[in-house]
Amino acid sequence: MTLSDRLKASAPTVLRIGVALVFLWFGSQQLMHPGSWLGFIPKSIMDISGLTAPTLVAFNGSFEIVFGLCLLAGFFTRVSALLLALHMLDITYVVGYGATGVRDFGLSIAAVAVFLYGIDKLCLDRRFTTLD
Amino acid sequence: MTKRTIYTIVFLIVAAIIIIILTATFRNPSVAKPTRTTSQGSETLNPTGATSTGTVSSEKTYTLADVAKHKSQTDCWTAVRGSVYNLSPFVNQHPGGVANIMKICGIDGTAAFEGQHGGQPRPENELASLKIGTLVK
Numbered sequence: 001m002t003l004s005d006r007l008k009a010s011a012p013t014v015l016r017i018g019v020a021l022v023f024l025w026f027g028s029q030q031l032m033h034p035g036s037w038l039g040f041i042p043k044s045i046m047d048i049s050g051l052t053a054p055t056l057v058a059f060n061g062s063f064e065i066v067f068g069l070c071l072l073a074g075f076f077t078r079v080s081a082l083l084l085a086l087h088m089l090d091i092t093y094v095v096g097y098g099a100t101g102v103r104d105f106g107l108s109i110a111a112v113a114v115f116l117y118g119i120d121k122l123c124l125d126r127r128f129t130t131l132d
Numbered sequence: 133m134t135k136r137t138i139y140t141i142v143f144l145i146v147a148a149i150i151i152i153i154l155t156a157t158f159r160n161p162s163v164a165k166p167t168r169t170t171s172q173g174s175e176t177l178n179p180t181g182a183t184s185t186g187t188v189s190s191e192k193t194y195t196l197a198d199v200a201k202h203k204s205q206t207d208c209w210t211a212v213r214g215s216v217y218n219l220s221p222f223v224n225q226h227p228g229g230v231a232n233i234m235k236i237c238g239i240d241g242t243a244a245f246e247g248q249h250g251g252q253p254r255p256e257n258e259l260a261s262l263k264i265g266t267l268v269k
Contacts, residue, residue, distance in 0.1 A: 031158045036222070039258030055159045062154035066147050076143050096252040100227040128139075 012120035016071060016081075019110045023068035023084055030061030037061075042094055063087065071114065074123025078115050085111035192216075192265035196240060199267070203238025205230060209264075210241040217262040240267075 001009075030037050034057045041053040049056065064087070070080040088108035095101040119125045194209075194216045202209035208219040219233060226233040228248070236244050249255035 031154070034158070039261040040254040042254065042257065052159075055155060058158040059151065059155040061158065062151040065154070066151050070147070076140065079140055079143065095254055098248060098252065099232075100254075101252075103227075 009121065012114070012117045013122045015110060015117075016074065016077065016114045016120060016123075019081075019084070019107070019114055020068050020072035022107060023064045024072065027061045027064030027068055030057050031065070034058065034061075045094075074119065074125055077120075077123050077125050078118050081111050081115035085109075085115055193268045194265050195268055199240075200238045203234075205234060205237075208234065208237035210236045210239065210245075211267045212236075212240070212242045212245045212259060214267050215263050216265045216267050217259055218264045219262055222258065222262060 034054055037057045037060075038053045041056050045056060046053060051059070064084070067080045067084050067087075070076055071084065085108055088104055088111055092101050092104040092108055095104055194211075196211065199209045199211050199216060202218070202220075205223055206220060208223050210217055210219055219237065223230055223233055223237075232248075235241075245255075245259070249259075
């Protein structure tokens, strides 16, 4: 195997772990320091859901941690990546066009890329590939 | 229904349960009413993110000269659309970086804020939660 082949083979794993770590960081920040994130919850979301801003921040953080951990471990990789991608695309839409929105869009597309590639060589899912 | 589909459904159900448990754990009252320390002391944030100090600090009036005195990273005020905001608790959390938000510390940042964030719900909500008074001439 040439160096180029090895680099190519490692790329999906690096992408998956990198995306997972980002979500884990943001998720943990929302659970540990919710006060800093309350202002980011749109009033429309609170009106539609009937939930308070602290609850929505806690839910958001929990969602990102649970599926971020699954993505990090490579457990139900495609499902986790798809849910995180959709989640991030929704946030991108809410944030709108700007520095933050463009960065969030990039993160969304990275999660989509993980979903499209699927299981890489270090995923836990490789142990369960004969489920069908 | 294949085994993979069944396992996926079970996974989603278990994940949903864990998320609900975590949400219930972290939305407890001590977390649900976080405080934010400002240069005027602590303020309690209500669930909408707006401040409710009880001392009517949001009705205080300030001039631009007052705002200009607060232009450091740890003590940053700005004026936007006739209101005065204490950005100090948020400076290090600004998604666009400390340098960008500090550009409006101590000045009327209306043009800069509206140019960058005008109409965006998240920045507008965050700004609203940091209001401390009204700008007067």
